[in-house]
Amino acid sequence: xxxxxxxxxxxxxxxxxxNSTGYNFAYLDEQTKRMIRxxxxxxxxxxxxxxxxxxxxxxLPYGWGTGGMQVTATIIGQDDVLKVIDQGxxxxxNAVSIRRFFARxxxxxxxxxxxxxxxxxxxxxxxxxxxxxxxxxxxQVPIPEPLRFIEPRETETRKMHALQEYGVMHVKLYEDIARxxxxxxxxxxxxxxxxxxxxxxxxxxxxxxxKMHGNPALQLFGAGxxxxxxxxxxxxxxxxxxxEDHPFEIQGWDRTCEFCGSDHSxxxxxxxxxxxxxxxxxxxxxxxxxxxxxxxxxxxx
Amino acid sequence: xYVAVKGGEKAIDQAHSWLDETRRGDTSIPELSVAQIRQxxxxxxxxxxAEGSLYDPELxxxxxxxxxxxxxEAIFLLRAYRTTLPRFLASVPMETNTxxxxxxxxxxxxxxPGGQVLGxxxxxxxxxxxxxxxxxxxxxxxxxxxxxxxxxxxxTVEDCPRVLDxxxxxxxxxxxxxxSGRAQSGxxxxxxxxxxxxxxPLDYPxxxxxxxxxxxxxxxGFLLALAYSTQRGYGRNHPFAxxxxxxxxxVEIAPEELGFAVIVGDIQVSxxxxxxxxxxxxxxxxxxxxxYGLAFGNSERKALAMALxxxxxxxxxxxxxxxxxxxxxxxxxxxxxxLDSSGFVSHLKLPHYVxxxxxxxxxxxxxxxxxxxxxxxxxxxxxxxxxxGNQDGPGTDNEQRREVKQA
Numbered sequence: 001x002x003x004x005x006x007x008x009x010x011x012x013x014x015x016x017x018x019n020s021t022g023y024n025f026a027y028l029d030e031q032t033k034r035m036i037r038x039x040x041x042x043x044x045x046x047x048x049x050x051x052x053x054x055x056x057x058x059x060l061p062y063g064w065g066t067g068g069m070q071v072t073a074t075i076i077g078q079d080d081v082l083k084v085i086d087q088g089x090x091x092x093x094n095a096v097s098i099r100r101f102f103a104r105x106x107x108x109x110x111x112x113x114x115x116x117x118x119x120x121x122x123x124x125x126x127x128x129x130x131x132x133x134x135x136x137x138x139x140q141v142p143i144p145e146p147l148r149f150i151e152p153r154e155t156e157t158r159k160m161h162a163l164q165e166y167g168v169m170h171v172k173l174y175e176d177i178a179r180x181x182x183x184x185x186x187x188x189x190x191x192x193x194x195x196x197x198x199x200x201x202x203x204x205x206x207x208x209x210x211k212m213h214g215n216p217a218l219q220l221f222g223a224g225x226x227x228x229x230x231x232x233x234x235x236x237x238x239x240x241x242x243x244e245d246h247p248f249e250i251q252g253w254d255r256t257c258e259f260c261g262s263d264h265s266x267x268x269x270x271x272x273x274x275x276x277x278x279x280x281x282x283x284x285x286x287x288x289x290x291x292x293x294x295x296x297x298x299x300x301x
Numbered sequence: 302x303y304v305a306v307k308g309g310e311k312a313i314d315q316a317h318s319w320l321d322e323t324r325r326g327d328t329s330i331p332e333l334s335v336a337q338i339r340q341x342x343x344x345x346x347x348x349x350x351a352e353g354s355l356y357d358p359e360l361x362x363x364x365x366x367x368x369x370x371x372x373x374e375a376i377f378l379l380r381a382y383r384t385t386l387p388r389f390l391a392s393v394p395m396e397t398n399t400x401x402x403x404x405x406x407x408x409x410x411x412x413x414p415g416g417q418v419l420g421x422x423x424x425x426x427x428x429x430x431x432x433x434x435x436x437x438x439x440x441x442x443x444x445x446x447x448x449x450x451x452x453x454x455x456x457t458v459e460d461c462p463r464v465l466d467x468x469x470x471x472x473x474x475x476x477x478x479x480x481s482g483r484a485q486s487g488x489x490x491x492x493x494x495x496x497x498x499x500x501x502p503l504d505y506p507x508x509x510x511x512x513x514x515x516x517x518x519x520x521x522g523f524l525l526a527l528a529y530s531t532q533r534g535y536g537r538n539h540p541f542a543x544x545x546x547x548x549x550x551x552v553e554i555a556p557e558e559l560g561f562a563v564i565v566g567d568i569q570v571s572x573x574x575x576x577x578x579x580x581x582x583x584x585x586x587x588x589x590x591x592x593y594g595l596a597f598g599n600s601e602r603k604a605l606a607m608a609l610x611x612x613x614x615x616x617x618x619x620x621x622x623x624x625x626x627x628x629x630x631x632x633x634x635x636x637x638x639x640l641d642s643s644g645f646v647s648h649l650k651l652p653h654y655v656x657x658x659x660x661x662x663x664x665x666x667x668x669x670x671x672x673x674x675x676x677x678x679x680x681x682x683x684x685x686x687x688x689x690g691n692q693d694g695p696g697t698d699n700e701q702r703r704e705v706k707q708a
């Protein structure tokens with residue numbers, strides 16, 4: 001977040017077009033960005049609390065990352081370097097599409113390298129490479145309300161958050177254990193932020209949940225269709241809900257990445273033939289490439 | 302080595318250029334102009350304007366052309382453009398009493414001041430395909446040249462008083478602003494401008510202004526189905542189409558520095574006043590209640606459906622039991638927008654490799670444990686936990702699982 005984004009004079013939007021699209025820098029007009037910044041500040045001040053915001057229509061469909069895009073458009077400045085991932089990968093279609101959108105409307109530099117990026121917009125993953133202070137991770141969120149599948153009514157869930165009435169969530173997790181022997185939530189695994197709000201970490205795999213805890217980067221969450229913004233400030237306590245006798249645990253694979261040999265990253269399964277052939281590869285393409293190029297596979301083997 | 306996950310960028314470019322080709326179709330057929338769509342696909346243009354929340358027939362026609370005629374895609378194009386426009390101010394409340402009437406019917410009275418004006422309607426047409434149109438004939442069937450000019454252009458249209466005002470003056474129906482959300486919503490009470498859900502997130506309970514805005518932008522199909530459901534008993538509210546009118550209305554704004562209102566243009570709208578029953582309470586005599594619908598252009602079906610749903614959503618306010626989907630504010634308002642719904646449904650097309658992989662990992666584990674349990678039961682413990690022992694399954698399962706883990 002550089003000061004560049006603040007330089008535009010909202011009264012002379014035509015002058016602030018720094019690109020060929022005919023739209024304002026990073027698409028959104030400056031009044032909208034100001035409104036979203038206010039919501040972001042509130043979200044950072046009350047970690048895990050879902051702040052309603054006047055979400056705008058974006059030129060991409062709702063459900064395809066419009067919330068994350070509005071947050072990114074609001075915080076990005078001319079000197080920022082943007083990375084966009086979907087499912088951990090830089091080259092999945094929607095990541096490509098969103099990265100191009102900002103390259104076109106904001107003219108900012110883009111990268112695939114996690115350490116080189118100042119703003120990372122993500123769908124469904126947290127990069128394997130640890131983030132550092134000063135970086136911002138922007139999550140695309142489909143359903144911001146962790147209690148939605150237990151109580152569909154917004155009027156009710158708001159009350160439940162206000163009263164920290166989270167018993168139902170524990171009951172749900174307990175029912176999983178009773179039925180399956182495990183907590184059968186593998187992604188969008190609920191967390192408690194700063195000892196208060198139960199929060200949906202967007203559907204990242206629970207594998208990534210521990211990365212949210214005490215992360216030095218600022219984590220911002222945008223839900224465009226549902227018009228909610230929430231945040232985890234740097235170094236905030238984030239706990240995945242669990243029970244003493246059923247502690248939270250993450251997924252593991254008894255395979256390693258086919259390319260880089262990693263035995264500690266989230267692996268995607270790739271079907272190679274119709275006779276049960278499978279290989280496993282890192283979902284984080286940048287991490288995999290880094291390891292591949294630095295010769296990590298040899299170490300691992 | 303597996304490389305198919307690469308190359309998204311190129312694939313997108315290729316897909317889009319293929320799309321351009323497909324949209325254009327056979328190039329030996331003349332290209333459709335935006336002006337043609339605007340003139341000859343008027344009802345499609347109107348729907349796009351209504352649900353796109355932007356009165357601009359030319360851009361709506363362009364959107365339809367660009368979207369290969371797909372209404373929701375065209376609405377999306379128009380909305381995404383609309384959202385970039387500055388909002389200067391709210392107009393003065395539109396006076397539909399002074400509408401230049403093209404169509405005005407009442408199902409409640411046989412005749413009334415202003416008369417019944419059928420206007421350009423598909424009603425009473427026999428839905429027989431007109432093959433002269435197929436043969437590029439300019440006009441269909443029984444050549445209407447025997448009729449006088451259809452456009453009553455020279456007739457000065459007299460003011461058309463509202464049907465519901467006749468009832469209102471008798472006290473038979475609630476006044477138009479009765480319980481009009483404004484008084485309830487409180488938050489917006491101090492400001493004159495109506496709420497705008499394109500600027501503020503929808504909040505429940507929504508005032509009537511916000512609700513009507515949401516419905517006016519809402520998906521015609523969804524509202525139509527809900528309206529239909531109220532007629533079939535799911536939140537029935539005994540409707541009469543008190544009045545339906547279509548025509549042009551002036552839009553006025555009153556800039557502060559001027560101190561008086563000026564007309565900025567005329568827009569075509571369809572309006573529906575629905576008359577619904579209400580039993581009354583101990584303190585209030587029984588009288589009719591209202592449902593209201595308004596949409597850009599000739600969107601009569603939409604206006605009718607909207608009026609029925611508006612009335613259904615007033616259930617709580619009027620002390621009716623909320624039992625049906627059409628009466629449930631959160632259900633209706635949260636799901637009536639077709640960009641919300643089509644976006645979220647279509648996002649299932651996006652990659653979900655990671656979440657799916659997470660589920661696979663869990664499912665394989667559960668199945669493995671299941672197999673272990675099964676073979677374990679058939680073995681030495683088979684006598685202890687026989688077949689119907691499923692009910693205490695979870696407890697023993699957990700114990701077994703822990704044992705397995707420790708081992």
